[in-house]
């Protein structure tokens with residue numbers, strides 16, 4: 443059986459690891475590989491390599507870094523098919539969906555290709571007589587990224603292109619459930635001309651994460667995953683003096699007003715709830731049907747949910763693949779059962795779905811729950827599976843109040859024909875990323891991505907301008923070139939004159 447190794451200092455290596463975890467094919471349920479789990483000493487080895495590489499990469503020219511990013515971008519384009527196959531084989535998502543995350547991640551590389559512009563400092567001439575001020579940004583050193591299973595290439599791409607383009611060296615600790623694509627990316631960086639040790643991959647579990655959080659040689663940590671772990675990572679990392687950005691879980695609501703095109707809204711809700719088997723941080727998991735929109739919306743959603751084709755990710759006919767593990771499948775089934783017990787109406791029940799020829803795969807069908815209330819577990823918990831819960835509200839104010847009372851604040855959307863309602867919604871809702879007739883409002887790479895409340899711990903969103911700020915430190919320089927003739931010491935606090 444294939445063993446997935448770490449990638450340290452430009453080469454695949456087992457380092458000192460002997461523990462392993464299984465990597466499954468979610469479509470068949472079969473174990474297809476084992477991934478090594480790093481010990482603390484393996485993280486030390488990676489930090490030493492990245493620290494050594496930083497001595498020269500931290501001083502490399504902007505042209506050199508940009509050249510690598512352009513080459514890396516071309517390789518991501520050339521290898522898109524292979525990357526999509528690797529992702530689908532371990533995650534389970536359909537190939538076209540895997541392509542989608544490659545493209546959205548590649549856009550961050552494109553942003554990093556323009557790093558010379560994003561890094562420009564400012565200059566003020568003659569702030570005082572013969573005095574000028576300028577600022578500039580320098581890299582932090584060795585930085586690390588800890589990432590979730592659901593976007594095995596895109597989420598790491600939110601981090602490392604910007605970290606590397608700004609002159610840092612990087613250690614990635616990807617999810618142990620779908621680790622292979624990170625090693626492939628490492629090879630592409632090498633082919634693109636990135637020096638050894640600048641990008642490293644250390645596979646592992648809590649042991650590796652804790653070693654990263656406590657390591658004095660790591661200056662900053664980017665984390666994306668569930669909220670409890672985001673809180674833990676933020677607390678432990680900042681206690682050790684690191685800069686930490688930590689993006690957490692989500693429960694994203696889409697409000698549908700009676701004046702919306704209900705067929706259009708239902709199409710988008712269906713795709714946003716069940717695409718990638720609901721395992722997207724920007725998936726719509728709650729529909730808030732306002733007033734008279736309710737009954738008709740649920741009727742259309744039922745029809746569309748029943749039409750979703752569930753099958754292996756490699757079958758071009760599949761709309762939706764399996765979930766990532768058997769435990770995830772059981773969690774989804776349990777959530778639907780609890781919803782029914784607590785009074786929700788199960789309009790579409792995906793619990794017993796079997797895919798012919800793939801009976802041992804981790805498949806579960808789309809479920810649609812109506813009459814869900816905020817006190818039910820199916821509403822309160824992040825199910826992270828293909829379950830759409832419908833909450834009824836009488837007015838837009840009531841819908842906004844439901845969303846604002848939810849502890850998460852990652853993404854939300856409103857479907858309406860009214861500009862007035864859309865404007866009120868975007869101004870009053872306490873959520874970081876908002877769509878108006880757009881169901882999954884993932885910002886472009888030149889904006890920054892991040893939610894509010896329990897969806898973002900700390901204060902730094904990811905990629906775009908916030909990414910450049912996160913991975914750099916500013917210096918402000920005040921300069922005077924005195925006239926050779928005049929000089930006298932002044933003992934009052936300096937002001938402009």
Ligand code: NAD
Pocket residue numbers: 588589590591592593597615616617618646647648651652666667668669671672689690691692722723824826852893897
């Ligand atoms: P997870 O929190 O279980 O794992 C994320 C990372 O943390 C992995 O690398 C994992 O190895 C590590 N980890 C897990 N348990 C740990 C522990 N006890 N101690 C230290 N490290 C630990 O998340 P997941 O299941 O891989 O991904 C799904 C979650 O990620 C969902 O909650 C989803 O909403 C969230 N997510 C959020 C965003 C966002 O942008 N806000 C994006 C993608 C995913």
